[in-house]
Amino acid sequence: MGGTVILLIILAVVVLYGVSAYNGLINLKNQTLNAFKQIDVQLKRRHDLIPNLVNAVKGAMDFERQTLEAVIQARNQAVAAGANAAPGAMKQMATAENQLTAALSRFNVVVEQYPQLKATANVGQLQEELTSTENRISFSRQAYNDTATQYNTKQQQFPTNLFAGIAKASPAELWEITDEGERAVPQVDLSMKPKA
Amino acid sequence: MTDDTSLNLFQQQEANRRRTVILVIGFVLFFAWLGFGGDFIYYLATSDAGPETYHHTFPWFGLVMTAIGAGIARYGFATGPNKVLWSTGAREVVEPATDKERQLVNVVEEMAIAAGIPRPRIWIVPDADPNAFATGLDQGHSHIAVTQGLLDMCSRDELQAVIAHELGHVKNLDVRLMTTLAALVGAVALMHDGVGRLMRGGFRLGGGGGGGGSRGGGKKGGLGQLAIILLVLWVITWILAPIISQFLAMAVSRKREYLADAMGAQFTRNPMALATALQKIESADAPTSSIKRGAAHLCIADPLGRRMNLHEGGMANLLATHPPMAARIARLKGMAYQRLKAEGQFPAT
Numbered sequence: 406m407g408g409t410v411i412l413l414i415i416l417a418v419v420v421l422y423g424v425s426a427y428n429g430l431i432n433l434k435n436q437t438l439n440a441f442k443q444i445d446v447q448l449k450r451r452h453d454l455i456p457n458l459v460n461a462v463k464g465a466m467d468f469e470r471q472t473l474e475a476v477i478q479a480r481n482q483a484v485a486a487g488a489n490a491a492p493g494a495m496k497q498m499a500t501a502e503n504q505l506t507a508a509l510s511r512f513n514v515v516v517e518q519y520p521q522l523k524a525t526a527n528v529g530q531l532q533e534e535l536t537s538t539e540n541r542i543s544f545s546r547q548a549y550n551d552t553a554t555q556y557n558t559k560q561q562q563f564p565t566n567l568f569a570g571i572a573k574a575s576p577a578e579l580w581e582i583t584d585e586g587e588r589a590v591p592q593v594d595l596s597m598k599p600k601a
Numbered sequence: 602m603t604d605d606t607s608l609n610l611f612q613q614q615e616a617n618r619r620r621t622v623i624l625v626i627g628f629v630l631f632f633a634w635l636g637f638g639g640d641f642i643y644y645l646a647t648s649d650a651g652p653e654t655y656h657h658t659f660p661w662f663g664l665v666m667t668a669i670g671a672g673i674a675r676y677g678f679a680t681g682p683n684k685v686l687w688s689t690g691a692r693e694v695v696e697p698a699t700d701k702e703r704q705l706v707n708v709v710e711e712m713a714i715a716a717g718i719p720r721p722r723i724w725i726v727p728d729a730d731p732n733a734f735a736t737g738l739d740q741g742h743s744h745i746a747v748t749q750g751l752l753d754m755c756s757r758d759e760l761q762a763v764i765a766h767e768l769g770h771v772k773n774l775d776v777r778l779m780t781t782l783a784a785l786v787g788a789v790a791l792m793h794d795g796v797g798r799l800m801r802g803g804f805r806l807g808g809g810g811g812g813g814g815s816r817g818g819g820k821k822g823g824l825g826q827l828a829i830i831l832l833v834l835w836v837i838t839w840i841l842a843p844i845i846s847q848f849l850a851m852a853v854s855r856k857r858e859y860l861a862d863a864m865g866a867q868f869t870r871n872p873m874a875l876a877t878a879l880q881k882i883e884s885a886d887a888p889t890s891s892i893k894r895g896a897a898h899l900c901i902a903d904p905l906g907r908r909m910n911l912h913e914g915g916m917a918n919l920l921a922t923h924p925p926m927a928a929r930i931a932r933l934k935g936m937a938y939q940r941l942k943a944e945g946q947f948p949a950t
Contacts, residue, residue, distance in 0.1 A: 436717075443714060533700065536757075537707035544715035547870070552717070 426565045430572040433556040437577050440549035444580070447541040448487055448502060454538055455480045455509075458531045462522060472508075472515050479508040499580060502542075509535065546580045553577035613860070617774035621781050624849075625674045628785050631842070632670025637663030638835045645828035677784030682736040682744055685783055685899065689734075689891050691724035691746045701752050708761045709745060715868040716768045721745045725752065728891040731882045734899040735767035736780045743771045748889060754881055762865055762875035766901055769864030775857050779899050786846040858901075858924050862933060872936035879933070883926045902926065 459473055479501070486501035513535070522528055557576045560569040640660035647657045677684075697703040706723060713720040721737065724746035731751035737743030745767050747760075755763065770776050866872035882902045889904035897904050903923045 440717065443717075447714065530700070530703070533704060533707065537704075537711060540707075540711045540761075541714050544711050544868075548715055548717045 422564075423568055423571075426568045427572050430556075430559060430565065430569060430574045433552065433559055434572070434574060437549070437552045437556045440545070440552045443545040444542065444549055445487065447538065447545045448483070448498075451505070451538045451542060452480055452484050452487070454531075454534055458535060461527050461531055462516065469515050472512050476505075476508045476512050479505040506539070509539070550579050553579055613773040613775075617778045621778045624778065624781055624785065625678065628674050628789075629667065629670040631838075632673075633663060633667040634838065635835070636660070636666025636670075638831060638838075639663070639666075642828050642831050642835060645831070673788045674785065677788055678738070678781055681780040681784035682738065682742070684787070685734075685736045685780060685896050686724055686744060686746060688896060689726045689728075689746065691726045694723045694725055704757060705747065705752060705760065708757065708764050712761060712764045712768050712868055715765070716772050718743075718768065718772055721768070721771060725749055726889075726891050728889050729753075730889040730904070731755070731885050731902075732889040732892060732904050733763050733767055733901045734892070734896065735770045735776050736783075736899060737771060737776045738780065739774065739777060740771060743776055745771075748891070750885065751882070754885065755878055756874075758869075758871060758874040759878035759881065762869055762871060762878050763901060765868040766861050766865035766875060768868065769861035770857070772864065773860065775861065776899075779857075782846075782849065783896050783899060786843075786849070789846045790843050855924050858929065859932065862929055863936070866933060866936050870940070872933040872940065876930045876933040876937065879926055879930050883930075 455476060459477060463473065483498075483501040483505045486498045513532075516522060516528070516532065556574070559565050560574045560576060637660055639662045640657065643657040643662070644660075647655060694702055694706060697706050702725070705725075709723050710720050718740045721735070721743040722745070724744055726732075726746050726748045728748040729750040731748055731754050733745070733747040733751055735743060735745050745764060747763070751763065752760070770779070862875060865875055869875070879902070889900070892900060892904035900923075
């Protein structure tokens with residue numbers, strides 16, 4: 406009699422733990438999906454912003470046609486790659502977006518060379534918008550990567566991994582920097598220290 | 602670090618929900634004690650009086666006070682965020698008018714994305730001293746307020762760091778507990794002032810009657826003593842209520858600042874920006890005059906600029922609402938150092 410009760414209690418604990426592990430995994434899965442959607446939303450915002458930016462500076466920067474065209478082209482490619490966005494097709498999207506990021510940073514460098522252009526209120530505002538958009542994109546990636554890492558860790562950890570199959574959990578791909586050029590952070594050393 | 606804080610996050614949210622419930626229950630119980638305690642004392646005082654005089658047998662005070670307490674708690678909980686914002690004279694930023702306001706709106710949106718919560722409503726407090734606070738009851742209905750001084754003084758990165766700190770409070774539901782506390786502390790202070798005045802009048806009236814009661818109660822000395830002990834306790838509770846609620850507000854907010862600093866650093870991945878922002882806030886040592894005592898524990902830095910906040914331990918542990926700024930900055934610099942070391946970017950010395 407006592408043995409049966411103990412057995413039942415153990416069984417109940419196991420079942421309760423299973424339910425909470427399952428729910429936790431589902432919760433994280435949805436959070437990961439949602440975080441991915443957020444990146445998408447922010448990328449769209451960037452795509453919509455670029456034509457405005459280019460229009461605002463086109464007249465003043467006629468001689469920098471090449472830079473502008475590079476931005477527009479990269480933007481169109483990114484829009485095309487983003488059209489079939491899904492966590493699976495992430496590589497393609499990431500490549501196109503990274504190219505756009507690179508084109509935009511070249512563009513920013515060019516704008517910095519024309520102080521009178523920067524002084525125009527319109528361009529100043531657009532630059533703030535651009536900064537904000539770039540931040541939003543990187544923060545949404547960061548949020549996605551954090552959530553996805555959490556989700557992946559949960560799936561692999563014991564004993565939650567026993568329930569990963571039931572919850573149909575599969576590892577989520579992280580958003581990584583693929584472009585070697587972007588990875589190389591320029592090192593600026595102003596410390597005046599003798600090199601070790 | 603990510604995994605650790607996120608696991609803690611869930612516990613933090615649960616703990617904050619639970620503490621809010623305990624706080625509200627405690628508040629109502631406090632009112633019940635004031636009411637029923639009064640009833641019981643009145644009952645003891647009138648039980649041995651003659652048959653023709655009034656016998657206090659039905660606990661009217663208790664029922665009414667409990668109802669009032671529950672009503673205030675309910676009202677305070679529902680209107681807490683608005684009350685806090687109203688008390689600071691903040692105005693909402695709906696359409697950003699200046700470049701700085703546009704930047705603020707952008708920064709808040711960026712950090713909301715990083716924190717993975719809906720964008721809070723944004724308010725500006727017209728005060729030249731840099732400070733910021735967050736209020737609200739849950740992640741979906743939160744408010745962030747910064748002073749004009751903070752907006753003018755901080756760079757974009759520093760503003761971002763301060764907002765990230767505040768969103769840390771929002772995300773782990775500190776705002777729920779701290780806003781409820783602000784509303785209830787305010788209610789206790791108000792009630793104490795109001796009823797205190799009534800009671801002083803009441804004692805003068807009741808003086809003669811009380812004297813008669815103690816003469817008549819000679820044969821039932823035990824009851825009379827009990828009534829006196831209760832009366833003393835009861836009066837002490839009345840006197841201490843606002844002090845206790847102040848202590849509560851202080852104790853609740855100190856540990857949370859470190860945690861919100863850490864969460865802010867996690868959102869921005871830039872602990873140094875928060876460190877420099879805190880340094881700027883600290884060096885502008887004028888008190889934030891628009892933010893009153895009742896909302897002090899909500900702010901990123903003590904708006905009253907109390908010296909207590911410079912130390913840790915001893916009296917400061919009782920009286921300070923915020924941990925010492927130097928300790929917070931040191932912790933953030935430690936985080937920045939860890940980050941550089943982890944990335945292998947720390948310059949060789």
